[in-house]
Amino acid sequence: MEDEHIIKKTALARKLGAFVDLSGAELSVLEGLHKQRRTFVAGCDLVRQGQSGQSAYILLSGWACAYKTLVSGQRQIVNFQIPGDFLGLRSVLLKLSDHSVEPVSDIEVTEVLLTDLLTAFTQTPRLATAIFWAVSRDEAMIVEHLVDIGRRNAAERMAHFLLELGARLSLVGMGSKEGYACPLSQYMLADALGLSSIHINRVLRQLREAGMVTFRNGFVAFQDYDQLVEFAEFDPVYLDQTRPLLPLQAAGKVHRTHGLASRPSIWRAHSN
Amino acid sequence: MEDEHIIKKTALARKLGAFVDLSGAELSVLEGLHKQRRTFVAGCDLVRQGQSGQSAYILLSGWACAYKTLVSGQRQIVNFQIPGDFLGLRSVLLKLSDHSVEPVSDIEVTEVLLTDLLTAFTQTPRLATAIFWAVSRDEAMIVEHLVDIGRRNAAERMAHFLLELGARLSLVGMGSKEGYACPLSQYMLADALGLSSIHINRVLRQLREAGMVTFRNGFVAFQDYDQLVEFAEFDPVYLDQTRPLLPLQAAGKVHRTHGLASRPSIWRAHSN
DNA sequence: CGTCGGCTTGAAGACCTTCAAATCAGGTGG
């Protein structure tokens, strides 16, 4: 149990460690943020859209997702959280939470209080910076998700999504270039990617038959990682993981995008 | 000129004032964040995707947008900024900026330094909270944008978008329930809403002929505000403006969503 | 052994895109 505790702590610390090396003192302040430990069952919301006074959590084990529902009953999954991620952080400052958070599998979390967070910021500036970085990175992932849905077709979208998850999981030691365990159903993928579950199924088959990636029995297996990266135009800069966590051969190629934004805007005009 | 300066300052202060009443001392710290004042011409990027060491700004006048470009040359506009909004805040903590920021019209900004921001946080906790709120609200808008693109059809998406802009502009005194001046071209709307510019045109006509809203000659005119709100399922909670800034008759109706998320998850299962 | 949730497949149709081209307003130079 104590041993397990140490392992859990590593997820967030390891993630933040990718940004700054944290001292022992900073690590113990980080540890101090973890208050009450709680468990939630899959499908039972932690945070509810439209309610006030929600609290934030740090995810220790399992997967969760943030989503919004429309009056029509449709829902859109905004992002998925894996161990080491914050849950519901945005909703603590809004009078009413703008979204819900639901465990995908059974999860363990620790509650984190806004006041503790604010005092920690004044005490340990480097930790504060690291947490700001984590929040910015979360936002960058939502933005990339927006690009996914707005400008990529179903297959590219799926490919990009699976690659991003792989990269994130690798950072906390839960995945590799080979693949990872993934508890998501095709219905969840549909709600996340803005597609119908039927089309999700077809797209997965398409990627499998193309020999790029297989998603079956709760496991994502990359068959041709590099081809998939090229197909999805996956450029992990927005994940801000300096040293390529997956030792990519294609590292040089992957970064070809960087100069692109400095093209004169003529290049973009009237593109659609 | 000095008079103009006071007016500009009000945009951010007025926005934050919607969340907490700021004291004179806090307002002067806020004022102290404004460093060098700069001007940018429409179409000339302030922040460039893939570059490092970017700075953040506060927008004083004019409109800007944040966007990402794909290697295929397509682009996705993530959000639009109006006076009182931060520009490029997310990119200051990431080693490489994940997005670009471009002025839609000629704009005036003040640069804001990360170090100033951090020290201001330790000095004036209430101001810190107000700025966290503003950042959370910006994120909530991006999330709602994600829902727009993922789960609403073209007409609903456009309607929702125009209503959100109206609500935001009203908060800084640049719009009302009647309408507002809007410098966006149909190409920009297309890049923002994940549609083709041709379809944008058709959808605008559709909404105009339905008697709900007219967008012509750089001006958005709401013809039937309430009908548009209902059509778009526009629920401004995520903008977190407690007192309804536009005095809606439909206020009671608009908030009917709140209880929705507490439905058992059976209601959502297999919805698509 | 029957049922239930999740996955798979087919066929028809809706929504949106692409291609193509016309109109219109503003600005520029002859």
Place this chain on the structure above:
DNA sequence: CCACCTGATTTGAAGGTCTTCAAGCCGACG
């Protein structure tokens, strides 16, 4: 002053991507 040019808007027609409807399959579980 007017012809010309450029960029933004508008409209039509054909086609593709994805959705919806419908139904069969499979493994898990009581």
